[in-house]
Amino acid sequence: MAKLSEIRLSLRLVNKYILICAVLVSWACSDAGLQLVPDPVVYVDDKLAVTGQVCTGPADEVSFPVKILIIMDQSASLQCTDPGNNRLTALNQACGALNSLPNVQYGVIGFASWSTITSFAGNWGVASEALAPESGQGGPATDYQGALSTALRVLEQDMIESGPAERSRTKYVVLFLSDGIPEPRCRAGCDDGDTTPDSLYGVCNTTQEIPDGVYVDMLSLCPDYNQPEQIVQKVQDIMSLGDYYGVGDLQLNAILLFASEAEIQAVCGDVSQFGYDKDEAVPLLRAMAEEGLGTFRDVHISAELDFLDFNYESLIAPYQAAEFFVVNLNTVPTEAGVGIDSDGDGLADDLEFAEGLNRLARDSDGDWFGDQFERKFAAKGFDPLDGSVPAMGCADRSDRDADGLLACEEAFLGTDPRLPDHDGDRIPDGIELRFGTDPAVHDTLIDHDFDGRLSGSEIRAGTSPILANEADALADQIYYSVDQGPMNVDDTRCYDFSVQEITLVPTLAIPDIPVSKGLNRVMIYTEEEPQNTTATRGRFNVACIHARYLGDTYKDPPSGLIPNFSALRFVELQEFNPATDCLGVGDDPSSLLDGGLPQ
Numbered sequence: 001m002a003k004l005s006e007i008r009l010s011l012r013l014v015n016k017y018i019l020i021c022a023v024l025v026s027w028a029c030s031d032a033g034l035q036l037v038p039d040p041v042v043y044v045d046d047k048l049a050v051t052g053q054v055c056t057g058p059a060d061e062v063s064f065p066v067k068i069l070i071i072m073d074q075s076a077s078l079q080c081t082d083p084g085n086n087r088l089t090a091l092n093q094a095c096g097a098l099n100s101l102p103n104v105q106y107g108v109i110g111f112a113s114w115s116t117i118t119s120f121a122g123n124w125g126v127a128s129e130a131l132a133p134e135s136g137q138g139g140p141a142t143d144y145q146g147a148l149s150t151a152l153r154v155l156e157q158d159m160i161e162s163g164p165a166e167r168s169r170t171k172y173v174v175l176f177l178s179d180g181i182p183e184p185r186c187r188a189g190c191d192d193g194d195t196t197p198d199s200l201y202g203v204c205n206t207t208q209e210i211p212d213g214v215y216v217d218m219l220s221l222c223p224d225y226n227q228p229e230q231i232v233q234k235v236q237d238i239m240s241l242g243d244y245y246g247v248g249d250l251q252l253n254a255i256l257l258f259a260s261e262a263e264i265q266a267v268c269g270d271v272s273q274f275g276y277d278k279d280e281a282v283p284l285l286r287a288m289a290e291e292g293l294g295t296f297r298d299v300h301i302s303a304e305l306d307f308l309d310f311n312y313e314s315l316i317a318p319y320q321a322a323e324f325f326v327v328n329l330n331t332v333p334t335e336a337g338v339g340i341d342s343d344g345d346g347l348a349d350d351l352e353f354a355e356g357l358n359r360l361a362r363d364s365d366g367d368w369f370g371d372q373f374e375r376k377f378a379a380k381g382f383d384p385l386d387g388s389v390p391a392m393g394c395a396d397r398s399d400r401d402a403d404g405l406l407a408c409e410e411a412f413l414g415t416d417p418r419l420p421d422h423d424g425d426r427i428p429d430g431i432e433l434r435f436g437t438d439p440a441v442h443d444t445l446i447d448h449d450f451d452g453r454l455s456g457s458e459i460r461a462g463t464s465p466i467l468a469n470e471a472d473a474l475a476d477q478i479y480y481s482v483d484q485g486p487m488n489v490d491d492t493r494c495y496d497f498s499v500q501e502i503t504l505v506p507t508l509a510i511p512d513i514p515v516s517k518g519l520n521r522v523m524i525y526t527e528e529e530p531q532n533t534t535a536t537r538g539r540f541n542v543a544c545i546h547a548r549y550l551g552d553t554y555k556d557p558p559s560g561l562i563p564n565f566s567a568l569r570f571v572e573l574q575e576f577n578p579a580t581d582c583l584g585v586g587d588d589p590s591s592l593l594d595g596g597l598p599q
Contacts, residue, residue, distance in 0.1 A: 045552070045555060045560065046503055046504045046505070046549060046555070047500075047501050047502060047503060047504065047560050048502040048503075048504055048520075048522065048545075048547050048557075048560050048561075048562070049498070049499065049500045049501070049502065049560055049561045049562070050326070050497075050498070050499045050502070050522070050524070050545060050561075050562045050568075051496075051497065051498045051499075051561075051562070051563050052496075052497060052543075052562075052563075052568050053494050053495065053496050053497070054321070054324075054494070054495050054497065054524075054526050054541070054543070054570050055488075055492050055493065055494040055495070055570075056318070056319035056320065056321060056492050056493050056494075056528045057319055057492065057528065057539070057541075058319075058490050058491055058492055059318050059319065059491045059530070064103065064169040064170065064171065064248060064314040065103045065104075065105065065162075065166065065169065065170045065171070065314070066098075066101075066103055066104045066105070066170070066171045066173065066312055066313070066314050067104075067105045067106075067107065067120055067158065067170060067171070067172050067173070068095065068098075068104065068105070068106050068107070068173045068174075068175065068312065069106075069107045069108075069109065069120075069151060069154065069155065069172065069173070069174045069175070070091065070106065070107070070108050070109070070127065070131070070175045070177070071109045071111065071147050071148070071151055071174065071175065071176045071177065072087075072108065072109070072110050072111070072131055072177050073111060073112070073142055073177055073178035073179055073180070073257075074110040074111060074112050074139055075111075075112040075139055075140065075141060075142045075179075075180070075183075076112070076139065076140065077142070077179055077180055078179055078257070079267070079268065080259075080264045080267045080268035081179040081180075081257060081258065081259040081263075081264060081301060082179065082257055082259065082301045082302070083267050084302070086301050086302060086305060087177060087257055087301060088128070088131055088132070089305055090304075090305045090306070090307060090308050091128065091131065091308060092124075092128060093305060093306075093308075094308035094309065094310075094312075095124045095127070095128075095308075096124055098124070098312055099123070099124040099125075102122070103314055104122065104312070105120040105121060105122050106120065106121060106122075106123075106124055106126075106127035107119055107120040107121075107127065107154060107158075108127045108130040108131060109147055109150050109151055109154065110130060110131065111142075111143055111144075111146060111147035111150070112139025112140060112141055112142065112143065113139055113140045113141035113143055113146075113214045113215060114139060114143075114146075114213055114214050114216075115143070115146050115147050115150040115216055116130065117150065117154060118130040119154075119158075120158055141183045141184060141215075142178060142180050142181065142182055142183045143182070143183075143184075143214075143215055143216075143217075143226065144178070144182035144226055144231050145182065145217045145218075145225060145226045145230055145231055145234060146214075146215050146216040146217045146218070147176075148176075148217075148231065148234035148235065148238065149216055149217035149234060150216060151174065151238060152234065152237055152238050152241070155172065155174075155238060155241055155250075156241055156245075159241060159245040159247060160245075163416060163418060163419065164245075164246065164416065164419050164422070164424065165416075165418065165419050167245055167246065167247045167248070168246050168247065168248055168538075169248045169530070170247055170248050170249075171247075171248050171249040171250075171314060172242070172247060172249065172250045172251070173251060173253070173310060173311075173312060174238070174250075174251065174252040174253065174292065174294070175253050175255065175308065175310070176252060176253065176254045176255065176285070176288065177255045177257060178255075178256065178257065178281070178285070179256070179257040179258065179259075179301075180277065180281055181277050181280045181281045181284065182226035182231060182284075183226070184203055184204050184225065184226060185204075185225070185226045185227060186203065186204035186205070186218075186222070186223065186224060186225035186226065186227075187204075187224060187227070188222060188223055188224045189205070189222055190205055190206065190207055190221065190222035203215055203218065203225075204222070204225070205222060206221075206222070207221055207222070209221070217234075228284050228287070231284065231288065232287050232288065232291055235252055235288050235291040235292050236291055238250075238252060238292070239252070239291065239292060239293065246424065248530070250293075251292055251293045251294040252288065252289065252291070252292025252293070252294045253289055253292065253294035253295045253296070253297070253310055254285040254286070254288045254289040254292070254294065254295075254296045254297075255285070255296075255297045255299055255307060255308075256278070256281050256282060256285050256296075256297070256298050256299065257299055257301040258278050258281075258298065258299065258300060258301065259300070259301055259302055260300075263302060282296075282298060294310075295310065318487065318491040318492070318493065318530070318531050319492070319493070319528040319529065319530055319531070319538070320493065320528060320529060320530075320531050321482075321484075321493070321495050321526055321527070321528050322426060322527050322528060322529045322538055323426040323427075323525070323526065323527035324480065324482055324495070324497065324524075324525070324526050324527075325427075325459060325460040325480075325524075325525055326460075326462070326478055326480075326499050326502060326522060326523065326524050326525070327431060327434075327459075327462070327522070327523050327525070328462070328502055328503065328504070328505075328520055328521070328522045328523075329341070329344040329521045329522075329523060330342065330344055330505055330507050330519065330520045330521055331462070331503055331505050331520075332346065332347065332348045332434075333435075333462065333463050333464035333467065333469070333472075333473070333476070334348055334351075334464070334467070334469075335467055335469050335472070336472070337469075337472045337475070337476060338462075338472075338476050338503045338505065339351075339505075340505040340506065340507055340508075341505075341507075342359050342360060342507040342508040342510065343358070343359060343360050343361055343362055343510070344362065344521065345361075345362040345363075345370055345371045345372050346370070346371075346372035346433065346434040347371055347372050347375065349508065352364075352371065355375075355384075355385075356385060357371050357384055357385065358371075359508060360508060360510050360511065364384050364385060365383070365384060365385055365386055365387035366387045367387040367388075367389075367390075367393060367394060368393075368394035368397050368406060368408065369382060369384075369390075369394055369406075369408070369409060370406075370409065371384040372433065372434065373405075373409050373433065376433070377412070393408075394406060394408035394409075395407075395408050395411075396408050396411070396417070398417075399417075400417055400418055400574070401416075401417060401418055401419055401420040401429075401573075401574060402420060402573045402574045402575075402576055403419075403420035403421070403428040403429040403430045403431075403573070404428065404429070404430020404431065404433070404434070405417075405429050405430045405433065405439070410422075410429070413429075413433075413439060413440055414440050415429050415439050415440050420540055420573055420574075421527070421540070422439055422440060423438070423439060423440055423441055423442045423443075424442055425442040425443065425444040425456065426444070426456075426527045427444060427456065427459060428525065428540060428573070431459065431525070432459075435455075435458070435459050435464065435465055435466075436448070436464065436465055436466035437455050437459070437465055437466075443455055444456030444459070448465050448466050449464070449465060449466050449467055449468040450468060451468040451469075451470050451473070452470075453465075453473075458473070460478070460480070461473070461477035461478050462476065462477060462478045462502070462503070463476065463477055476501075476503050477501065478499060478500070478501055478502055479499070479500040479501050480497065480498070480499055480500075481497065481498040481499075481500075482495050482496070482497045483495065483496045483497075499524070502522055504520045504547055504549035504555065505520065505549060506518050506549055506550050506551045507519055507520065507549075515548070517548075517550065518548040518549050518550040518554065519546060519547075519548055520546070520547045520548065520549055521544060521545075521546055521578065521582065522544070522545040522546075522547060523542055523543075523544055524542060524543040524544070524545070524570075525540060525541075525542055525573075526540070526541045526542075526570065527539070527540050527541075528541070539572060539573075540572070540573035541570040541571060541572055541573065542570065542571060542573050542576050542581075543568050543569060543570045543571075543581075543583070544576070544578060544581055544582035544583065545562060545568070545582065545583050546582045546583065546584045547562075562583070568583050569581070
């Protein structure tokens, strides 16, 4: 028989054994002794893979505007160098031949001591009238600097009014024509004793204010004015507009219209008063053309009429794929991993339930502003649960650019409702709002959450650019393989792609919409841009897949692989219609219309 002390020791060991079993809940205990057994690994089959091919569209010339800006010297000296108005004949010959093209526009700046403007228009007749001798020829001086300053304003205003989409495909051709050197040429300082020829114009070396409408870039008393370095700087300023506004092409060509001294004297006698100095004019105009990435031409105006045969062809370039990424509109990256977003509004179902929002509608309070939008900007007067806030309401409920944001939402954000990618970072504005980046700022190369991954890379991977959830992100990220094919004879190019590890989620059923339970709408976005241009924006094409996932009990397609379906087609973003363009699987969810899912 065991001693009492031995029994007490045995009880203590049993109690200790029971305590260990209670604490180590993830391990198993048996009467055979302690055995450490890990939890079984549960595999969740919730992934989708897609393989296919996408091709760029053909090079498109018709949609690329050409805008010709003619900066014409209209000073009095031209009556001597070109009494027969051959320059106008040459312009009518060159521009008149382009007049039948619908994408060509003409603008005119005439200058002497003043600058006159004829805005861009598609009719050459309007522009040619502004160049006629009776329209202003005979003015004093040859104000290069004022004319270029005027051109800077005209071009910038046109670029702003054109909008990013149009200007990225626009070719600007500037023609600067003069028969002499800049006049007046002033050096800074008010020295009344200066007797240089420039003082004849009454603007150099004087403390009198310059009247409005003349010498438009003379902004102070007795400044440097019309000096070569200033004129070249003005050309540089014009060219910088092309980079800043992302135009398709911009070039400035300079033409010197000269005549022999004998020809000039036969008409006007002594020409020294006109500042006609070819040796000084040629290097300046050549420098202007070099800075303007254009051509300089030295033209004997009485003998040459084909000197304006520059390249006025519209930009035409093959397209190349610049961006490719996939978004499941029914998932949201959260701190807890991939969240379910049944209505596709950018908010996880769990969050919407906790805050009293409708998990089955993009807009819970019926004011047209999306729930995610109103929640994000709650501090600025929005409320996703109060349809009377904001009081102004949604004035424009259209989505003309199909970027997922209504025009009233874009008006608040300051983005262009006609342009799916306002900031030019190759991510549509609505997708940026969904992932938490700024559709008005080019921020794909910024690491917002300081997790070592740039925001553009996180959007492509389906992870959050604003949550540093690195472990969850790495577990759920999307993987890509894109292979570029050769250029086809029609200047198109095809890309074979494979996308792996797209996470599917068991969404809720949306009332009155068949087979909506478990629906996942997977969007494939591509952005293509013309090659060899400075354009920062291209055109978006999309393809759409409807897959279904109900958890462990049901997944369609069962294999999780969509291989090269011929029905998978890419359409322009603005033409996308989910009712007809989504590739349905199994129960044919392509019949879905809206029901809260984004159109």
